[in-house]
Amino acid sequence: MSSKQPPQMHLGAFIQDAGHHIAAWRHPDAPVGAGMNYDHFHYLAKRAEAAKFDMIFLGDQMTFQYEEDEYLGRTSRTVNFEPLTLLSALAVSTRRIGLIATASTSYNEPFNIARKYASLDHISKGRAGWNVVTSWTGGEARNFNRQEVMEHGFRYRRAQEFVDVVKGLWDSWDSDALLDDRQQGRFFDPERLHVLNHQGEFFQVRGPLTISRSPQGHPVIVQAGSSADGQTLAARHAEVIFTAQRDLGEAQKFYREVKAQLTSLGRAPDSLKIMPGIFPVVGDSAEHAREKFEQLQELVNPEIGWAVLARHLGGVDLSGYPPDDPVPDLPPTQGNQSRQALLLAFARRENLTIRQLYWHVTGTRGHWSVFGTAVEIADVLESWFKQGAADGFNIMAPWLPGGLDEFIEQVVPVLQKRGLFRTDYSGDTLRSHLGLQQPVSRYAKSEAI
Amino acid sequence: MSSKQPPQMHLGAFIQDAGHHIAAWRHPDAPVGAGMNYDHFHYLAKRAEAAKFDMIFLGDQMTFQYEEDEYLGRTSRTVNFEPLTLLSALAVSTRRIGLIATASTSYNEPFNIARKYASLDHISKGRAGWNVVTSWTGGEARNFNRQEVMEHGFRYRRAQEFVDVVKGLWDSWDSDALLDDRQQGRFFDPERLHVLNHQGEFFQVRGPLTISRSPQGHPVIVQAGSSADGQTLAARHAEVIFTAQRDLGEAQKFYREVKAQLTSLGRAPDSLKIMPGIFPVVGDSAEHAREKFEQLQELVNPEIGWAVLARHLGGVDLSGYPPDDPVPDLPPTQGNQSRQALLLAFARRENLTIRQLYWHVTGTRGHWSVFGTAVEIADVLESWFKQGAADGFNIMAPWLPGGLDEFIEQVVPVLQKRGLFRTDYSGDTLRSHLGLQQPVSRYAKSEAI
Numbered sequence: 001m002s003s004k005q006p007p008q009m010h011l012g013a014f015i016q017d018a019g020h021h022i023a024a025w026r027h028p029d030a031p032v033g034a035g036m037n038y039d040h041f042h043y044l045a046k047r048a049e050a051a052k053f054d055m056i057f058l059g060d061q062m063t064f065q066y067e068e069d070e071y072l073g074r075t076s077r078t079v080n081f082e083p084l085t086l087l088s089a090l091a092v093s094t095r096r097i098g099l100i101a102t103a104s105t106s107y108n109e110p111f112n113i114a115r116k117y118a119s120l121d122h123i124s125k126g127r128a129g130w131n132v133v134t135s136w137t138g139g140e141a142r143n144f145n146r147q148e149v150m151e152h153g154f155r156y157r158r159a160q161e162f163v164d165v166v167k168g169l170w171d172s173w174d175s176d177a178l179l180d181d182r183q184q185g186r187f188f189d190p191e192r193l194h195v196l197n198h199q200g201e202f203f204q205v206r207g208p209l210t211i212s213r214s215p216q217g218h219p220v221i222v223q224a225g226s227s228a229d230g231q232t233l234a235a236r237h238a239e240v241i242f243t244a245q246r247d248l249g250e251a252q253k254f255y256r257e258v259k260a261q262l263t264s265l266g267r268a269p270d271s272l273k274i275m276p277g278i279f280p281v282v283g284d285s286a287e288h289a290r291e292k293f294e295q296l297q298e299l300v301n302p303e304i305g306w307a308v309l310a311r312h313l314g315g316v317d318l319s320g321y322p323p324d325d326p327v328p329d330l331p332p333t334q335g336n337q338s339r340q341a342l343l344l345a346f347a348r349r350e351n352l353t354i355r356q357l358y359w360h361v362t363g364t365r366g367h368w369s370v371f372g373t374a375v376e377i378a379d380v381l382e383s384w385f386k387q388g389a390a391d392g393f394n395i396m397a398p399w400l401p402g403g404l405d406e407f408i409e410q411v412v413p414v415l416q417k418r419g420l421f422r423t424d425y426s427g428d429t430l431r432s433h434l435g436l437q438q439p440v441s442r443y444a445k446s447e448a449i
Numbered sequence: 450m451s452s453k454q455p456p457q458m459h460l461g462a463f464i465q466d467a468g469h470h471i472a473a474w475r476h477p478d479a480p481v482g483a484g485m486n487y488d489h490f491h492y493l494a495k496r497a498e499a500a501k502f503d504m505i506f507l508g509d510q511m512t513f514q515y516e517e518d519e520y521l522g523r524t525s526r527t528v529n530f531e532p533l534t535l536l537s538a539l540a541v542s543t544r545r546i547g548l549i550a551t552a553s554t555s556y557n558e559p560f561n562i563a564r565k566y567a568s569l570d571h572i573s574k575g576r577a578g579w580n581v582v583t584s585w586t587g588g589e590a591r592n593f594n595r596q597e598v599m600e601h602g603f604r605y606r607r608a609q610e611f612v613d614v615v616k617g618l619w620d621s622w623d624s625d626a627l628l629d630d631r632q633q634g635r636f637f638d639p640e641r642l643h644v645l646n647h648q649g650e651f652f653q654v655r656g657p658l659t660i661s662r663s664p665q666g667h668p669v670i671v672q673a674g675s676s677a678d679g680q681t682l683a684a685r686h687a688e689v690i691f692t693a694q695r696d697l698g699e700a701q702k703f704y705r706e707v708k709a710q711l712t713s714l715g716r717a718p719d720s721l722k723i724m725p726g727i728f729p730v731v732g733d734s735a736e737h738a739r740e741k742f743e744q745l746q747e748l749v750n751p752e753i754g755w756a757v758l759a760r761h762l763g764g765v766d767l768s769g770y771p772p773d774d775p776v777p778d779l780p781p782t783q784g785n786q787s788r789q790a791l792l793l794a795f796a797r798r799e800n801l802t803i804r805q806l807y808w809h810v811t812g813t814r815g816h817w818s819v820f821g822t823a824v825e826i827a828d829v830l831e832s833w834f835k836q837g838a839a840d841g842f843n844i845m846a847p848w849l850p851g852g853l854d855e856f857i858e859q860v861v862p863v864l865q866k867r868g869l870f871r872t873d874y875s876g877d878t879l880r881s882h883l884g885l886q887q888p889v890s891r892y893a894k895s896e897a898i
Contacts, residue, residue: 123538182475
């Protein structure tokens with residue numbers, strides 16, 4: 001990151017299915033079977049790359065998103081590509097844009113994950129990132145030999161150790177370990193190879209990895225939860241945080257806290273980029289934008305509303321309460337604690353009824369929505385960026401490809417004109433787009449001491 | 450498979466690293482860092498597709514191939530792409546050729562494997578295949594929380610159940626389950642969705658899969674072990690067997706036995722294709738071919754010879770015995786039993802010393818080698834094919850890309866001229882190349898009864 005240029009924001013395109021609105025698949029322009037439509041993803045990745053986005057981002061859940069309720073057949077959030085398989089295909093169709101996929105630490109093994117992301121980093125020539133998550137739905141548990149979700153703290157202890165093992169495996173080979181000395185018959189230098197020999201609470205992994213050090217040293221580590229445990233994981237390991245923030249003051253507080261936590265761990269504040277998700281609707285006026293959004297809302301089936309709300313509240317079902325009562329107090333959940341807490345705080349602040357809250361989450365999934373003209377949306381992004389609430393934004397277009405197209409065609413040029421976003425890539429790797437340093441191998445560090 | 454045409458053989462290109470000879474990376478024409486060189490694999494896949502091969506095939510081992518001994522730094526068999534990540538990238542660079550990758554049932558979860566291969570089948574538009582293996586090396590065990598390899602029978606029981614679960618998940622959605630009815634807001638028909646609810650010895654998996662039914666119904670199931678347990682797995686589930694056969698009589702016996710086992714299970718004999726591996730060296734004469742091979746042999750470091758032999762004997766180390774003694778009796782192994790037995794039978798028949806056996810395995814890795822002119826090699830393939838020993842062959846070029854180039858340029862045209870191999874693809878899926886039926890869903894079957 002050059003200190004001569006004014007700082008620029010980072011932009012990610014969070015792409016999924018027909019878009020982030022639950023009813024987007026019913027939009028007249030939605031591609032058929034968008035979640036399993038490779039050409040659709042190919043288009044979106046190329047489009048985001050042409051607009052010089054830092055990265056595309058793929059989420060994941062290893063179950064129907066809303067479990068039982070999904071059997072109603074009412075939404076398209078039921079079939080999706082496995083994200084790493086999709087991302088590897090997109091890696092050879094793109095040249096510059098970063099490629100981030102989600103993989104769970106709850107139902108995978110570190111050796112497998114380390115291999116896959118290191119392979120993707122090689123194939124993409126340095127553009128891979130791993131969004132580290134823990135799996136908090138009952139549906140996932142039941143697809144992986146369990147009756148119930150692992151307890152929240154346990155899941156995060158496992159995640160901490162998991163990431164530590166993966167990073168250790170990525171350090172197996174020094175970058176100059178491969179000699180390819182055909183004359184002497186020495187393919188590599190054993191002195192520059194390191195055996196991890198990890199023995200921990202959850203994992204025993206000997207190593208070394210069977211993948212040479214990847215172009216970025218380590219693929220970029222991303223974290224997307226905002227619970228206390230999630231924040232601790234992020235402060236220790238993450239280089240990007242995707243976070244759900246809806247309020248400037250709260251976002252600034254979150255930003256300050258995370259950066260302070262970094263400093264207390266001896267990490268530089270700019271070694272982690274904080275990127276709230278934003279759900280933008282661009283219109284000729286704020287009113288027009290809101291109308292476009294209302295058109296999507298009208299496509300939501302009521303049964304879906306209840307199911308989505310239950311999911312956002314960590315499995316708590318409110319369909320028994322009178323819909324026009326205020327949101328009641330809720331029991332603690334082993335699910336996604338941070339999301340429940342954020343949503344409840346929002347409902348209290350806005351004095352919402354249950355019905356209003358459920359329309360709220362079906363619309364924006366609890367994320368920050370901004371309706372306005374391109375200039376108005378750019379103003380909001382600029383103010384969050386300049387007032388210490390964000391290093392950039394993860395764009396969650398309500399419908400795809402149209403919503404992303406509109407953001408790219410209308411908002412990005414305004415940001416570029418203001419010098420807030422690049423007009424071309426200056427490097428070829430995800431780390432270079434994000435201004436992140438190449439990580440130092442743990443073995444190099446210990447030698448330097 | 451049309452009955453009007455004379456039967457044609459199937460050809461696979463087993464591609465890895467700089468080739469199947471252990472010293473291939475020292476060949477002057479070997480690409481630098483071939484195992485992690487994406488352009489190299491891209492070239493090979495395009496080349497095999499231009500030659501109308503049925504498939505490319507990627508092996509896998511989740512550890513250094515020869516464990517401790519590898520630290521000598523003497524071979525290139527240390528770093529390789531994770532095969533599914535690689536194959537997904539190759540899927541978008543090719544259009545017609547089948548794509549088979551190995552994945553272990555020992556250190557994966559069925560839900561993850563089902564998702565990945567179904568995704569690959571969608572992305573490739575019907576060209577995916579899964580080579581089902583169990584993991585038999587100590588190195589792999591120690592990368593996955595174990596001190597020792599799982600016992601052979603246990604591993605295969607787990608594999609049987611694993612494949613059964615994966616196939617069940619692939620049947621989650623009927624091919625007409627997705628309605629995309631935007632008007633009524635019905636994305637899918639719940640009646641055409643099936644929940645697996647598997648409860649077994651090793652796995653409890655509820656399902657359904659989050660991937661719609663893939664173009665081939667199921668990706669093609671491949672099996673590559675020849676032990677009794679492996680044969681049972683193959684007879685029940687496999688549609689292709691890659692097998693190490695060196696002797697026409699033994700290959701015919703294996704072929705007969707497997708096809709009989711199929712019949713006894715109610716499967717049609719041609720629903721499983723038997724494809725021995727072949728390690729061909731093409732020359733202007735048999736003598737010239739052998740000289741080319743000797744040149745590779747001379748590149749082998751002696752330390753590697755012992756290590757490779759130990760691996761082929763299921764971990765038994767013979768380096769303490771006088772090298773010019775005959776091969777001694779060996780203790781039973783929990784490792785790869787079929788490979789040990791095949792190799793010992795060969796050593797007895799040919800009356801080999803330990804040293805001769807180790808040169809033998811470093812050269813051809815226990816596989817069937819054929820040295821000769823293009824016509825001579827075509828003759829051998831034709832005779833095996835016509836005499837009931839093989840439905841096709843998996844080509845294991847000693848060095849890459851040169852060895853595959855030579856086979857394609859010289860041997861394939863002879864086979865085509867004799868009507869033994871296609872001159873163009875007649876279909877677009879791996880199943881169509883292999884003449885395999887689309888599988889019937891287990892749910893469709895039960896309705897039909």
